[in-house]
Amino acid sequence: MPDWVADKQxxxxxxxxxxxxxxxxxxxxxxxxxxxxxDGSGNGPRPGRKPKHPPGEPTPKAQRNFTxxxxxxxxxxxxxIQAYNGQAAVDATAQxxxxxxxxxxxxxxxxxxPLKDAITLNMGKSPKEISADAGYCSEANLAxxxxxxxxxxxxxxxxxxxxxxxxVGGPLTQAMRRKxxxxxxxxxxxxxxxxxxxxxxxxxxxxxxxxxxxxxxxxVRDEWSLICIAHNLTKLWAAG
Numbered sequence: 001m002p003d004w005v006a007d008k009q010x011x012x013x014x015x016x017x018x019x020x021x022x023x024x025x026x027x028x029x030x031x032x033x034x035x036x037x038x039d040g041s042g043n044g045p046r047p048g049r050k051p052k053h054p055p056g057e058p059t060p061k062a063q064r065n066f067t068x069x070x071x072x073x074x075x076x077x078x079x080x081i082q083a084y085n086g087q088a089a090v091d092a093t094a095q096x097x098x099x100x101x102x103x104x105x106x107x108x109x110x111x112x113x114p115l116k117d118a119i120t121l122n123m124g125k126s127p128k129e130i131s132a133d134a135g136y137c138s139e140a141n142l143a144x145x146x147x148x149x150x151x152x153x154x155x156x157x158x159x160x161x162x163x164x165x166x167x168v169g170g171p172l173t174q175a176m177r178r179k180x181x182x183x184x185x186x187x188x189x190x191x192x193x194x195x196x197x198x199x200x201x202x203x204x205x206x207x208x209x210x211x212x213x214x215x216x217x218x219x220v221r222d223e224w225s226l227i228c229i230a231h232n233l234t235k236l237w238a239a240g
């Protein structure tokens with residue numbers, strides 16, 4: 001066993017360190033949520049339902065990984081796993097990865113605009129169109145793409161509880177739903193299934209990359225960069 005596991009005092013110190021980290025993380029999340037809920041009136045956060053758990057404190061189910069504290073529990077195909085969230089933007093011609101990112105958050109939506117900006121930085125010009133699955137759909141993302149004059153084709157998903165009037169999502173989400181429905185089988189959204197999805201399949205299945213070998217967010221980001229570079233080199237070699 002590792003020294004810190006075999007030694008009782010070291011083990012206790014490690015547990016206390018993890019507990020302090022969970023408390024700091026919970027407090028940061030509570031502060032961020034309070035800031036988001038502030039309506040700007042100076043009266044503090046908007047009133048709402050009383051939370052089931054005191055804000056700023058770790059929940060009873062909160063966990064921290066001793067091997068790689070930067071990683072997080074995320075839903076996977078076969079259940080929940082300790083993981084990172086790798087992202088990739090693929091061009092519409094040759095399945096070349098034109099931008100990539102990696103985070104320790106299971107949410108995809110916050111990654112869309114940074115990926116788009118990375119595409120512009122890497123390619124020297126902004127994309128004309130972007131397609132993405134429902135995980136990237138949010139009013140903020142749709143507004144950001146509209147502001148940048150990018151034609152978006154993003155799946156809107158299905159909400160369990162439709163809003164008043166039976167409508168799901170905000171006005172931009174509703175407009176996107178109508179846009180995709182109007183396009184039907186000819187919608188540009190269909191390209192998503194034949195562009196980024198095969199890239200992840202090639203990385204996982206053809207090259208056998210199923211898990212990261214390094215530990216820590218910065219190192220795993222570098223590892224994901226190398227994986228994306230290897231994919232592009234393979235594509236360029238095959239095309240040559």
